[in-house]
Amino acid sequence: MIALLAAGQSQRFGTADKLSADLNGTMLGLHASEMLAALLADQRIVIASSEDHPCVGGWRAAGFEVAINPDAAQGMGTSVALAAELAVEAKAETLLIALADMPFVPLAHFRALAAQATASTIAASHNGAARTPPAVFGKEHFAALMQATGHRGAGALLSEAEIISCPHDQLADIDTLDDLKRLTR
Numbered sequence: 465m466i467a468l469l470a471a472g473q474s475q476r477f478g479t480a481d482k483l484s485a486d487l488n489g490t491m492l493g494l495h496a497s498e499m500l501a502a503l504l505a506d507q508r509i510v511i512a513s514s515e516d517h518p519c520v521g522g523w524r525a526a527g528f529e530v531a532i533n534p535d536a537a538q539g540m541g542t543s544v545a546l547a548a549e550l551a552v553e554a555k556a557e558t559l560l561i562a563l564a565d566m567p568f569v570p571l572a573h574f575r576a577l578a579a580q581a582t583a584s585t586i587a588a589s590h591n592g593a594a595r596t597p598p599a600v601f602g603k604e605h606f607a608a609l610m611q612a613t614g615h616r617g618a619g620a621l622l623s624e625a626e627i628i629s630c631p632h633d634q635l636a637d638i639d640t641l642d643d644l645k646r647l648t649r
Contacts, residue, residue, distance in 0.1 A: 465556035466505045467547035468497055468528065469597075470564035471513040471536035483564055484518040485644055492638060493519040494526070495567030501526040503574050507554050510564070511543040519564075541612035548601075548609035557583055559606065561618065562598040566637045568647075569598060573630045580626060588625035591632040595622040 470483055470493055483493025490498075497519075500508065508528040512520070513536040520530055531550060535542040544561065551559040558581035562569065573589065577600045580587035588599040599622060601609060612618055638644050 465551045465554055465558070466500055466503065466508045466528075466560045466562065467543075467550070468500060468508070468510045468523070468562050468564050469540060469543045469547070470517070470519065470523075471511050471533040471543045472540060472565065481518065482638065482644075485638075487567055487638070487644065487648060491519055491522065492567055492644070493517075493564045494522040496562050496564050496569065497523050497526040497528055499569065499571050500562060500574060501528075502571050503560075503578060505560070506556065509547065509550055511546055513537075539613065539615040541614045541618075544612040544618050545610045548606045548612070551603070552606050552610070556603065557581070558585065558600055558602050559609070560598060560600045563637060565639065566597065566635065568634045568636055569630070570634055573628065573634065574598065576628050580628065586621055586625040587628055588622045589635055590627035590629050591635040592629070593632070595625050595627060596635055597622075599625060 485492045510523045510528045510530050511533050512530050533543050533546050581600045583602040584604045585602040588595040
């Protein structure tokens with residue numbers, strides 16, 4: 465199962481909706497879903513904060529179901545917990561968690577993560593300095609993921625992860641308007 469987290473509050477981005485911002489002719493929130501659409505998966509879910517987000521049509525066109533996180537304001541951990549809960553309900557063996565504000569992760573990297581997926585796996589991206597999303601978790605870790613809270617999400621579990629290296633610029637996330645301007649090509 466693939467879960468794309470897109471329910472963040474984007475507080476550092478200003479008043480505009482970050483995921484609907486234009487990045488190279490496409491809404492920022494659609495880049496990752498379009499890339500992940502090419503990855504084989506039994507189920508794809510976007511965790512969003514509302515059903516009427518401007519990206520919903522694009523997410524659905526890419527093969528994603530949309531699940532609403534009513535607790536999104538409490539931090540990314542609540543989206544991680546919801547993704548794990550949905551993975552348990554779907555009887556998924558593994559859960560790949562990606563972030564909608566990371567538009568440059570290449571398909572080859574998602575495939576490398578998926579190739580590590582087993583029931584006991586935790587594999588995370590590594591940008592040369594730290595373990596980051598996207599990451600894949602085996603079903604043995606779903607119970608721990610369902611306990612995630614706050615803004616760190618699955619951070620504690622990532623410290624145990626096998627690492628899959630990826631260039632820093634491909635793991636860039638867009639948190640601010642300056643990030644968007646700097647990373648627009």
